[in-house]
Amino acid sequence: QKEVEQNSGPLSVPEGAIASLNCxxxxxxxxxxxxxxxxxxxxxxxxxxxYSNGDKEDGRFTAQLNKASQYxxxxxxxxxxxxxxTYLCAVNIGGGSYNTDKLIFGTGTRLQVFP
Amino acid sequence: ETGVTQTPRHLxxxxxxxxxxxxxxxxxxxAMYWYKQSAKKPxxxxxxxxxxERVENNSVPSRFSPECPNSSHLFLHLHTLQxxxxxxxxxxxxxxxxxxxxxxxxxxxxxxL
Numbered sequence: 329q330k331e332v333e334q335n336s337g338p339l340s341v342p343e344g345a346i347a348s349l350n351c352x353x354x355x356x357x358x359x360x361x362x363x364x365x366x367x368x369x370x371x372x373x374x375x376x377x378x379y380s381n382g383d384k385e386d387g388r389f390t391a392q393l394n395k396a397s398q399y400x401x402x403x404x405x406x407x408x409x410x411x412x413x414t415y416l417c418a419v420n421i422g423g424g425s426y427n428t429d430k431l432i433f434g435t436g437t438r439l440q441v442f443p
Numbered sequence: 444e445t446g447v448t449q450t451p452r453h454l455x456x457x458x459x460x461x462x463x464x465x466x467x468x469x470x471x472x473x474a475m476y477w478y479k480q481s482a483k484k485p486x487x488x489x490x491x492x493x494x495x496e497r498v499e500n501n502s503v504p505s506r507f508s509p510e511c512p513n514s515s516h517l518f519l520h521l522h523t524l525q526x527x528x529x530x531x532x533x534x535x536x537x538x539x540x541x542x543x544x545x546x547x548x549x550x551x552x553x554x555x556l
Contacts, residue, residue, distance in 0.1 A: 332485070360542045371533055371547040372486070416486070420542025429542035430499060433486040 331355065332419050334434035341441055347404040349437050351417030354398070361400045362418040362431065363391060365411075372416055376402065407441045414438045446470065447548035449534050455554045456524065464519040464551045466534030474540035475517040477509060480531040480550070492517060493540035521553075529555045 333352045341347045359380045364372035376391045378384045383392045390403040404411055414436040422429035447468045456462050477489040491499035492511040508520040531552050535545040
């Protein structure tokens with residue numbers, strides 16, 4: 329089983345709709361979860377991160393964690409064509425050690441928002 | 444300058460060449476990383492430096508050699524590379540190496556002839 333899994337997509341949503349991106353992870357000890365946005369030909373850009381103590385909302389973005397089912401989701405409200413990109417999920421693996429934990433990335437989900 | 448800066452942005456080299464990639468971070472972080480990103484594959488962690496000490500070497504071939512002279516600078520020395528090493532090489536930094544948010548540079552697109 330892959331450590332972090334994402335559906336590669338593309339996920340196509342109309343402008344103004346809610347885009348829902350999901351990510352499953354295998355390490356039950358994971359405590360921090362990250363969402364990165366990567367435009368074609370560019371580097372990943374951190375857009376949100378949450379810890380195991382709760383969900384987080386930031387503008388149009390909401391990150392939610394379901395620890396029991398081991399998945400984390402990113403909701404994008406009022407999707408815009410400029411949101412079209414690949415969204416990478418990253419999860420810390422290692423159980424909470426300051427020096428040895430590392431982030432494991434999924435392959436990303438490509439989101440297409442059409443006008 | 445702010446953030447994480449990588450040079451060069453593009454590099455084409457033959458299999459017998461020796462070159463180096465450079466990364467500099469201006470965020471005051473104390474951990475730095477090298478990743479490889481190939482098409483259709485997840486980001487592959489190559490090396491981690493925390494407080495200038497290498498704490499991770501993810502089974503990377505010896506033709507890749509990292510160097511971290513201080514907490515702001517990271518190099519990746521390349522020699523005798525193979526065509527399958529063609530990829531986007533990304534540098535990142537974070538405050539602490541333990542699963543903290545990482546900030547990426549723009550990457551170096553490497554092509555091996």
